[in-house]
Amino acid sequence: MKHVSLYRKWRPRTFETIAGQEPVVRTLARAIETGRVAHAYLFSGPRGTGKTSTAKVLAMGLNCANGPTPEPDGTCESCRAIVNNSSMDVLEMDAASNRGIDEIRDLRDRVNLAPTQGRMKVYIIDEVHMLTTEAFNALLKMLEEPPEHVVFVLATTEKHKVLPTIISRCQSFDFRRPPVTLLADKLREIADAEEIEAEPAALTMLAREARGSFRDAEGLLDQLSSFSEGPVTAEGVRELLGSVASDVLLETTDALYERRTADALRVVDRLSGEGRDLSRFVGELVAHLRRLMLLPDAPEVALAEVGADERAGLEEQAARIPTAEVVRMIEALGDALSRARRGGDPKLEVELTFLKLARDYEEPAVDVLVRRLEALEKAVENGNVSAPRPPRARRGPRPLHRSPRRTSRRSCPGPGETARRR
Template identity: 45%
Template structure:
């Protein structure tokens, strides 16, 4: 006899055979029993949860020769023929292949004819979200007011893609994912009936892999049973599905906690040699740390996750990590899992992600030490910062005084006092508030024709191309800059637009560019940026030194020393007669 797939052979034929949808079954049975059936139903939910099966069972229940009954008898001619799909009045339509307006118009024309074989015409439209907008519009009026002998049952996995006008005309039932316990009981029953010997751990792992879909669970069981000749063990399920047991993840987590990079890389290589896929390993590891976090934060977390076989083992490992470490690890893995979808070498990204995880426990420990010591040193740090600011102000005042003539020896005390006053005009180029000038700018101006700069400028097109090869988004910002000078360990690039400069200065982008510069120029090289306008002002300032305007300043009579700058200012403005100095 030809073999029939398990999910087809064990497809529910009555409401009592359905698994995990009791809230829907009871509502439909009560509606049939009380004669309160609707003309249109919308069954939505994840794949493999029984939407189409429930639609067929409902069609049999309303057309059963011994009914309408809350359970179809599956013995009368109508029930058997509906099960076999041989009744013309019960139509199952695939909306994915009949999605146009012409098919819906044809359906609308045939709706008005009375059924010929059973009581009710039932139209089951599967994957209804695939219909076009025009097809939905053509269906609306018929869906709202069909003839009394017609029932519509719409099934979809994506109800958000349906127009609100369609949803409002139907009774909506949301099918939920089948729980781990219900799936395990159903799989054990099927194994007993089919003569399959399976370990409890294997059954639970198959149920977890199905992600709440009963059809997926039966397909996995059918595949593994064929591979193992009816003897299903936990290890065989892992080998067939490419899974990794929790104990190996515990060993991997231990190497991450200890920062043992060598052992961690050896474990990854072992996974790859066994035929495991990097993306599946990443997904399973992400779920593992998620379960650790749940068990650490919630005492009864084994109820919150369906992946924990032995909660005690998870609790011991969860105690070794802090919450901050687990949050950081989950964020890192989630980031690299997204990047892995577009990676040519997913194994390399998996290794990089785990290398980054190795540093998280050490980083947090260092952070805790710094936090503990920062309170004690906060006062001293603020004092040092204040002294640095005062020293910088004094240096600026001294520089202004030297430019005012003190350095030549011909200045008076009044002129020194005048030099302490804030200048109303400055001959130096104005600096944009968003663009900071690099330190040692005069050195870059002097070296703008140096051999280092000539070498960098000659290879600039190759540098841009190499940056584009590394990451095209960085090239889009970096190409707007132009090299203007170079020192031994740095290249100065000037930008016309501040947004381009700031984006290039981001640490991740700057690191990529500096790596390219090192490869192209053959030496370690830093990237230094500034605005092109400030660079032009600096060059002009170097060509034409600013001229100082000398002003006659008031000197106190008698050549005495000036006690304070504001006293000289007051004497100059109001005269000696009106100013009285008091100690």
């Protein structure tokens, strides 16, 4: 049996099933209903968010045997031809692989011909910002005087690269990146319908990895379900992506916050032993800390990338760890990440950073060093060669907290003291 990709099979065929783009969909449906469809649209937004699918549903609605209608039946000859990419009236061109002036000229030569089957011709030009200047100008000519029976849908992931003269002739729609929960819900719907057994945590991870792209999310689910035995598990996803479980991120954060150096280092050792990519681990840890940082002030931003199954753990940790501590960890880990990317040994960078974070290690302050140097210079000038007394060094700010565990045992030294004593 020929394998049809989940993405193709589950491509939306009605406005209703286009997820996460309600304002766009509502406006287009209304335009068909009232007979006020524009001659040129510009759809911009991240890849995989439904730009081309929306263009096709628009084309179906305009050309449906039971239309024009915002609810194309999907069963008439015209609808089926559009779904199968065989319609003579709906032409799709990918400017990314096809930047040529020839194609646009060819399009221009045919633009005045009446539609063969349906009412309207719909030209979909994907990644329109990739067209050459010549091709852009030819397109502009067509947009200036579009024939009655033509609708252009220009799609782009980089709107800022589209000429303003083009934009001004189009009705623009911005496609938003859908939140992780919405993508995970969609994957759940597909998995259930396709009888793919899948753990909720697995779908959340796939959804997050897809970064807002339905196409990527469905592609990953496809890959996992068709090339491996048994149900789609969180562990299977982690193996495929090389990522770590969310409880590892929670655990590491707690260890760093509570100054449990050995526990934090053990996580690194374990992941490294499992052959995990440690740069990726640090990246995921920073992303986790970012969510902790944002949660108190902008929960909707913080939770956009979080699955329903991960929410409680995140909220509990955010309520417990002060934001200043989280920021301190983000800064240190961000530095480690950039050093690793510049060719540093990722394991060593992570270990060093964890050690510094867990022990409250601080670089000697520059202003203290400068003051000592000035005193020394003055002493040399005055011919006083014996070493001057250094000005009293100001201590850096004390850590903002002590770990809950340690404050409960008052006789124990705080994390700062232990660090210096060792």
